[in-house]
Amino acid sequence: MDGKDIREDTDKVVETGVICKSVGVENQEVTDEELRKINKFTLTPLKAEEVFTFKLIMGDNELDDRNYEPFNLNALKDLQKLYIGKTMIKDHRRTADNQIARVYDTELQQDSSKTTGSGELYTKLIAKCYMVKTEKNADLISEIKAGIKKEVSTSCKPKHAFCSICGVDNMKNYCSHYWGKEYETQNGKKICYFTLDGAKEAYEVSFVAVPAQPRAGTTKNYGGTEIEKEKNKNNEEAEIDLKIKNLASYLFTEKEKMEG
Secondary structure (H helix, E strand, O other), X not given: OOOEEEXXXXXXXXXXXXXXXXXXXEEEOXXXXXXXXXXHHOOOOOOHHHEEEXXXXXXXXXXXXXXXXXXXXXXXXXXXXXXXXXXXXXXXXXXXXXXOEEEEEEEEEEEEEEEOOOOOEXXXXXXXXXXXXXXXXXXXXXXXXXXXXXXXXXXXXXXXXXXXXXXXXXXXXXXXXXXXXXXXXXXXXXXXXXXXXXEEEEEEEEEOXXXXXXXXXXXXXXXXOHHHHHOOOOHHHHHHHHHHHHXXXXXXXXXXXXXX
């Protein structure tokens, strides 16, 4: 699962096998308990008036994912642990100077009156973030409060991505099915989707201009060869697209080497 993939439609760079999901932002008050959790990550204890906090709705386990790639409960449970302490940046640019906030706590919120299409208890993953109030980020805090900066995307790497039609784990091998397409099965017609089961890594949370989805959207590149996922295009078009992606990956890798 080596390499990089530049996706212009989401205005960000993601690694192969990395999942990016859009999330929502909510205001969060600073209590003594919240401050205690925040100060676990600081070298010098901060006071309530020195920090600005907010909550992120990271995603849920419902099947109605617009890109047909939903999390299951296992994934949300893994991400709940993995995201604590992770940084928040802008436009998925992973540089030290681009860090603006940090996740200090996470929680799972469940609705006992609602079940998902797969029969799981409906669950949302919530993350709490803090940033230090400085002159430099005063405008950013104002924009968050005003709802200007609210499109947010998370990036993580799932353990498995199971096809709903054949059960193949697309983190290991590509199957012949396409997300969102209807197939005739022994149990009637079914829509293809890929369930993200468990999570290996959680990388960062990022403000973006155009998230992959307004609710819990995804843009993914599981692994293996991109050619398999281009079968539904004309051969010539697929070859051109693949060459562009490979060139973009090479340029990004070389840039990282020079900067490193």
